[in-house]
Structures are given as C-alpha cells and as structure tokens.
Amino acid sequence: MNSIIEGIVDKTVYGHKSRTPAKLDFIQSVTGLFLALFMWGHMFFVSTILVSEEFMYDVTKFFEGSFFGIEEPLIVSGFVLLVTIVFIVHATVAIRKMPVSYSKYKAYRSHMKMMKHSDTNLWFIQAVTGFALLFLGSVHLYIILVNPSEIGPWASSDRVVSGMMWLLYIFLLIAVELHGTIGLYRLSVKWISFKNRNVRSRIKFLFITLFTYFIIHGSMTLWAYAEIGLRNIENGTVGEKYLK
Template sequence: MQLPDNVLRAHTPTAEDNINGTNLKDAKRQSRWTAWADVTQSVTGGLLALFLFCHMAFTSSIQISKDLFWNLVATSGLTFIGGTEHAWAHVIFIGFITLLICLHGLTALRRFPSSYRQCRDMKGHVHLLHHFDTTLWAVQILTAVVLLVCVFPHVISMLTNPSGIGPNLSGIHAYHDGLLYTLIFLVAAETHGLIGLYRVLVKWGIWKGEREGLRKAMLVITALMILCGAATAWKFYSIGAQLVNAGQTTKYEPVNPWYEIDQMQK
C-alpha cells in the first residue's frame, strides 16, 4: 500500500536534523569524557612509544660494557647527589611509566572486542578487506593481550627491588625469566608500540606524507628494534647464566665510575 504524500513528506529534515539524527535531535549530547579518553589514549600511547626508543638505548649500553650500563643506571638513580644511589628515584620514574601504562590500557579497553561475535566480526573484516591498517589494528589488539600478561610482572619486580637494576643482578633476573618470556615480551612491546606510534601520527594529522612510506619505515624500525632487543636480551641472559653457574650473585662494582662513590654506602 502506497502512503499518501502528506504522510511521506510530513516532515522535511533540516541540516541540523541530518547531522544529529531526526530521532535524536532532542537527546542529551554524548559525554565529553569519550573525547578526553581518546586524547588520553593517544598521548599516553605516544609517550610510551617514545619511551621504547629510550629504553632500548639505555639497555643496549650493556653491549658496550658493564661499566657504561652501570653508570647510566647510577645517573638515573641520582648517584651524583651524595655519592650514593637513591632507589626512590628509580621508583618514581618506573611508577610514572606504570601509570602511563595503566591509563593507556584503561582508555584503550573501550576499543577492544567485548564478545565472541565481535571477535568473529573483526576476523571477518581482516580477511575480507585485506586492508593493511585494519590488519595492524588486529595485530595491535593481539599484542596488547600479550603485554597485559607480561608487562606488570616486569615493572613490579623493578618497583619492589629498584636496587637490583644493574649489570649483574639484571642479568640474573633475565636468566631466571628465561629467553622465551623475554623474546615474547620484546616482540609484543616493539610491535605494539610502533604500530601505535604510526596510528597516532596518522590519526591526528601529524604525518602529512603518504601512508605507504610511513608504514614501510615503521616496519623497518620495528624489525631493527626487535633485532637490537634480542641481542641485548641474549647479552643479559649470558651474563646471568655465567654468574648463576659460578655461584656469584653480588652487585657489580664499576671499574671506571663517573661519580665519586661514598665508601660508607657501598
């Protein structure tokens, strides 16, 4: 049955109706917290991605010498103040990174599939569209699940024992964790972080060039970070294995410290 024109054209939507929806024009506007959560997710994700580069440079110093790594740890521990390491400085910095991780995770959870049906739909989109950015989104969700399992034991161990950060004790810790755990954690962290940095640059219009070039750069940097991290992980693991097999579990004593050490505090 055909409806008469006076019923079909009883209301002509205005421009505002077209934007807001004719049935929602009088509804309460959505909370601004959604926008703030989106900004928080991007800002914390960007900071954590940049932290990955700093962390890689910091830990990779063990490849040069134990002294260099010890001196960098001593610098972050404010040893130049009073000639002794201040463990609270490590706790504050690691606590700040942990806070960023928690904020990023909580604000990102709203984008996770929350049911089997949504997971199935996401998988279907990836296979149907064959769109690179969609695939990256799926990989980022998978790596986020791995990081949820791996990251908190990692930071909690440093928060509860900040004095254990050093060439010897960090090596022993890496040996007891095992290479498999370390490599899984490494691949997940670097992949998730670099994909996240790519998405932030594209989403907020920071990158003005072609996406293809940025994607290629991201993939190359991710591979280099994983290779560098794997070499560093093997170095720490080897140090730990050597010390454990020799029965030596003491802190490392630097040969050429950058700062004068208070002998009473050694």
C-alpha cells in the first residue's frame, strides 16, 4: 500500500514513474538479509560459552586478530561499526513503511481484522519488533562498540549480571528472533515464487522451527553467562579478567 502511495506521489510530483520505491525495497531486503545472517553467526559465536569459558575466550581473541598474531580489540569495534551502519540503513529505509499517524494505524488494524490473513498479522509483529529493536539494538551496539576489550567469558558475564544487561537481552533476544525469522520468511516468499500452497506452508513450518530453536539456544546462552556472572559475585571476582 505504501509503495502504491509512493508511486502516485512520484508520478504526480515528478511527472514520471520513479524507480526509487523498488530501489529502496531492494536495499531493505539486502540489508535485512545481511543482518539476519549476521545474527545466526552472532548466536553461534556468543554461545561458544556453552562449550567452555576457554573456547569463548579463544573465539574472542580470534576476532581481535590472534590469527595474524596480534591482539587488537579495535578490530572488533570496526566490525561493530560496519554492523551498526547496516542496522541504521535498514531502519532508515524500513521506517517509510510504518503507519505515520493514529488514523493510518487504525485503518491498518481494521484492515487486519477484516482480512484475518496470517501474513498481514506477521507484518504487524515485524513493525512492532522493528521499532523495539531501534532502542534495544542501539544500546547493545553502542556498549560493545566503545568497550571492545570488555568481551570475554568473565567480562561479558559481569556485564550480563552486575551490569544488569540480562533484562535488556531477554527483550532483545525475543524481538530480534521474531523480527529476523519473520523477515527471512517474508523475503523468501517475496523473491521466490511458490505456486504450490503446500510448499508455502512447509516454508512457514521451517521458519517456526528455526525461531523456536534460536529462542532456546539464545536462552541457554544467556543463562550460561548469568551463572558465571553470579559465581563472580559470590567469589568477589567481578571486574577481573579471565586468564587462560
């Protein structure tokens, strides 16, 4: 609906049918795909804590350049900056699809009730979680960006418990998994044509399974950091660095 309005505006104002809406749609898809795939990678790197503290430490050092024989946390900051830029571009192009006034929001809700179409409801969940991610994601990205040397089995756990980040992470995890999985589902039905209805419902089932898996996986990871953070409080070792 928004792209139809954009098209009409382009035609009336500029006198021709602009390609801008299609370009913006493409940018939104590419940046969304990048972020969703990054999140899968992120979940696995962060969850190395489930294997052992030592393994998570080694992975942290790998991202600081241990592979090239260096130890430079700024490399992590550079990577966070890249993800942050993609995050901002994605949010900027996506925001044009949000209802911009209460009357537009009401019109959308009554449209939703009338249609009773599950994919339209998914759009609504994605808009709400996307809005939440603007705040939740920004806090996390900024903290990691300016504290690249404070990533590790103990430093991360202290941030989760003593730094009270567990509360933010619970909401962030739910929002990012809902947003990312619905986004990937919508991307797949948008760019790949499924003539067969059966295939579409199988794809839906696959994404529901993925969502459930990542929520369980993420919760276990968060719990592992929380346990270490609590242990550090008990041992009076909060703020100390893990040493191999």
